[in-house]
Amino acid sequence: MSNLDDDLGLDDLLTPRHKARLLHLLGTLGGTPVELVEEASEAVYPLEFNLDTLAWLKTELPVNQRRAAAQLFELLLFYAGKYRLAANLHLDVTEASYIELQQQNTALQASEARYKKLSEQLQQQVEEQVKVIEQTQQQLYESARLRAVGQLAAGIAHEINTPIGFIGSNLRVAGDYLDEFEVSQLVDGDSAGLFEDFRALLGESRSGAQRISNIVADLRTFSNIDQAEFSACDLNALLTTACHLLQAEHHQTLSIELNLDELPKLAGYPARLSQAFYNVLDNAAKALDEGGSIQVESRLHEGVLEIDIEDDGCGMSEKVLARVFEPFFTTRNVGAGTGLGLSVTRDILAAHHGEVLLKSQPGQGTRVTLRFQVG
Structure with missing residues (x-):
C-alpha cells in the first residue's frame, strides 16, 4: 500500500x-x-x-x-x-x-567492474606484446649473430683455404727435396742432426697447417656454408664440430670427453642446431673451475634422440635454475654474457620439436639434456 x-x-x-x-x-x-x-x-x-x-x-x-x-x-x-x-x-x-x-x-559498481576487466585485458595484451617484442629482439640478435658467423667463416674459408693449400703443398715438396738432398749428398754426423731437425720442423709446420684447415672446415660446418638451410642433420657431427671450435677458443686446454652412439639423422636446420650445441657447451666451459672437464654423450632411447652435456663446475641454485630460460638473464658480470644462450637453445629445440632439461646443484655441476623426437 x-x-x-x-x-x-x-x-x-x-x-x-x-x-x-x-x-x-x-x-x-x-x-x-x-x-x-x-x-x-x-x-x-x-x-x-x-x-x-x-x-x-x-x-x-x-x-x-x-x-x-x-x-x-x-x-x-x-x-x-x-x-x-x-x-x-x-x-x-x-x-x-x-x-x-x-x-x-549498482550501475557504478558494474561500470567499475567492466573497466577493471578491460584494464586487466589491456594489461594482458601489453604483457603479451612485450613478450613478442622480446622474442623478436632475441631472434633478430641471434639471426644477426649467425649471419656474422657465417660471413666470418666464409671470409676465413676464402682467405685461408687457398694459402693453406699452398703452404701444405710446399711443405710436402720441401720434405721430398730434403729426402732427395740427403740421399744425394754425403752426410756426416753433424749434418745428419741438422737434416733431422729440419725434417721435424717441416713435420710440425705441416701439422699446424692441417690444424688450421680443420678449424676452417669446422667453421664451415658450424655456419651451414655450402649446405641447404633445411636438411638431414648428423647430430654427432654437429656436436663434434661445436666441441672442436670451443676447444680451439680455449687454446686446446679444455677437457671434453665424447661418448657418442650411432644416431639416425634428424631433419632440421644445421646452423641453428650447431648454435644450440655451442651455447650449452660454452655455458659448461664457463662454469668450470681449473682442471674441470665436460662429458658429452649421445644416444637413441625409446625413439628419442638424447644428448647429455654435463660439467663438474660450480652448478646453480634453485633460484637461478628457475630463471635460466628468461631472455637476458645472466649471473655473469656486465659485458661477460648476453643472457640469451639457454633461451635461444630452448627456442631452437622447440622449433625442432625438442626440449631442454636441466639438473644442477651448487658445487656439483650441471647436466643439460637435449631431447629430439624421431619421426
Missing part, C-alpha cells in the same frame, strides 16, 4: 495516548465526560474524516456544544491527517531517492 493512501482510520491519525488526552481536555472544557464509541446511539455525534465516519463522540453536553466538541475533534483529525500525509510524502520521496542512489551505485 502506498504511503500516500488517505483511507486512514482513527488509530492511524491519533495514538491511544493522544486520543485519551484529547477526550480529557474536551470533557474539562464542557464540564462533563466525553468518550468515543463505535456505534451510533443517543447523545452521540459522528466524527468524520474525508467523508468517512470514524467513530461517535458520546457526551451529555447540549446538542450545540456536542457539535462544537465533535467539530473541534474533526479539526484536529484534519491536521493530524495533513501531518501524516506530509510525513508519508517525505518518506516516499526519501525511499525513492535511496532506491535511485542504490541503482546508481
Whole structure:
C-alpha cells in the first residue's frame, strides 16, 4: 500500500495516548465526560474524516456544544491527517531517492567492474606484446649473430683455404727435396742432426697447417656454408664440430670427453642446431673451475634422440635454475654474457620439436639434456 493512501482510520491519525488526552481536555472544557464509541446511539455525534465516519463522540453536553466538541475533534483529525500525509510524502520521496542512489551505485559498481576487466585485458595484451617484442629482439640478435658467423667463416674459408693449400703443398715438396738432398749428398754426423731437425720442423709446420684447415672446415660446418638451410642433420657431427671450435677458443686446454652412439639423422636446420650445441657447451666451459672437464654423450632411447652435456663446475641454485630460460638473464658480470644462450637453445629445440632439461646443484655441476623426437 502506498504511503500516500488517505483511507486512514482513527488509530492511524491519533495514538491511544493522544486520543485519551484529547477526550480529557474536551470533557474539562464542557464540564462533563466525553468518550468515543463505535456505534451510533443517543447523545452521540459522528466524527468524520474525508467523508468517512470514524467513530461517535458520546457526551451529555447540549446538542450545540456536542457539535462544537465533535467539530473541534474533526479539526484536529484534519491536521493530524495533513501531518501524516506530509510525513508519508517525505518518506516516499526519501525511499525513492535511496532506491535511485542504490541503482546508481549498482550501475557504478558494474561500470567499475567492466573497466577493471578491460584494464586487466589491456594489461594482458601489453604483457603479451612485450613478450613478442622480446622474442623478436632475441631472434633478430641471434639471426644477426649467425649471419656474422657465417660471413666470418666464409671470409676465413676464402682467405685461408687457398694459402693453406699452398703452404701444405710446399711443405710436402720441401720434405721430398730434403729426402732427395740427403740421399744425394754425403752426410756426416753433424749434418745428419741438422737434416733431422729440419725434417721435424717441416713435420710440425705441416701439422699446424692441417690444424688450421680443420678449424676452417669446422667453421664451415658450424655456419651451414655450402649446405641447404633445411636438411638431414648428423647430430654427432654437429656436436663434434661445436666441441672442436670451443676447444680451439680455449687454446686446446679444455677437457671434453665424447661418448657418442650411432644416431639416425634428424631433419632440421644445421646452423641453428650447431648454435644450440655451442651455447650449452660454452655455458659448461664457463662454469668450470681449473682442471674441470665436460662429458658429452649421445644416444637413441625409446625413439628419442638424447644428448647429455654435463660439467663438474660450480652448478646453480634453485633460484637461478628457475630463471635460466628468461631472455637476458645472466649471473655473469656486465659485458661477460648476453643472457640469451639457454633461451635461444630452448627456442631452437622447440622449433625442432625438442626440449631442454636441466639438473644442477651448487658445487656439483650441471647436466643439460637435449631431447629430439624421431619421426
